Amino acid sequence: xxxxxxxxxxxxxxxLSCLRHAREGDAVLLIEDGVYGALKGTTVAxxxxxxxxQLAFYVLGPDLEARGLDKSRLIDGFKVVDYGxxxxxxxxxxxxxxxx
Amino acid sequence: MASEADKPEAEGAEGGGxxxxxxxxxxxxxxxxxxxxxxxxxxxxxxxxxxxxxxxLAFLDDGVYQLTKNQDTKGIGVKNxxxxxxxxxxxxxxxxYVEKESLAERGLTxxxxxxxxxxxxxxxxAEKPSIRVVSREEMxxxxxxxxxxxxx
Numbered sequence: 001x002x003x004x005x006x007x008x009x010x011x012x013x014x015x016l017s018c019l020r021h022a023r024e025g026d027a028v029l030l031i032e033d034g035v036y037g038a039l040k041g042t043t044v045a046x047x048x049x050x051x052x053x054q055l056a057f058y059v060l061g062p063d064l065e066a067r068g069l070d071k072s073r074l075i076d077g078f079k080v081v082d083y084g085x086x087x088x089x090x091x092x093x094x095x096x097x098x099x100x
Numbered sequence: 101m102a103s104e105a106d107k108p109e110a111e112g113a114e115g116g117g118x119x120x121x122x123x124x125x126x127x128x129x130x131x132x133x134x135x136x137x138x139x140x141x142x143x144x145x146x147x148x149x150x151x152x153x154x155x156x157l158a159f160l161d162d163g164v165y166q167l168t169k170n171q172d173t174k175g176i177g178v179k180n181x182x183x184x185x186x187x188x189x190x191x192x193x194x195x196x197y198v199e200k201e202s203l204a205e206r207g208l209t210x211x212x213x214x215x216x217x218x219x220x221x222x223x224x225x226a227e228k229p230s231i232r233v234v235s236r237e238e239m240x241x242x243x244x245x246x247x248x249x250x251x252x
Contacts, residue, residue: 033135
């Protein structure tokens with residue numbers, strides 16, 4: 001399953017809930033304000049770390065650039081995708097769950 | 101705000117009654133682009149600047165993300181409004197308070213924010229920083245000093 005999260009983890013519990021329900025082998029793609037969850041050195045980064053071996057983490061590049069966030073700030077293991085990569089992820093997974 | 105709507109006309113009439121200056125605080129707590137709040141706040145600040153009040157802006161929680169440098173929205177097809185913050189000084193909006201704890205929780209420091217300055221007319225137009233990083237406690241004090249608070 002592919003999970004997408006579009007909310008800031010500092011404003012809602014959407015990312016947390018997604019991480020608590022995502023199962024081994026799933027992919028998590030952070031988009032829109034969700035990209036703030038991909039940054040290291042934050043108070044929520046600790047929620048991502050325990051799932052790094054089990055889940056594939058992606059972040060949408062154009063949303064990072066819009067917010068002035070350099071790729072060097074990403075938690076290790078996050079892969080940056082463009083809109084084409086977003087489409088590929090949707091196509092590769094049977095089901096997409098959009099966490100709003 | 102309804103009574104404030106008369107202001108421009110009153111100023112147009114020469115020798116009108118004494119103007120009352122109130123302390124206005126615009127509280128910004130939302131990240132840019134994901135919602136319309138940040139842009140709407142900026143629009144209201146610019147409109148409100150015409151009323152020549154004592155205006156301050158507060159950036160806390162996700163609102164601190166509004167001021168990050170190097171924003172480039174070409175890839176998401178929406179207007180990059182971050183340069184507008186740099187123009188606020190021309191509208192005599194010169195006090196941008198940014199909460200230190202909100203930056204730290206997000207792994208940010210003042211160095212990650214845009215340089216925003218104004219020219220101080222009381223100091224031979226010296227260029228001075230508009231951004232003032234304050235503690236949560238200081239932010240609470242700033243809020244307590246206001247006559248009007250508008251929250252976005």
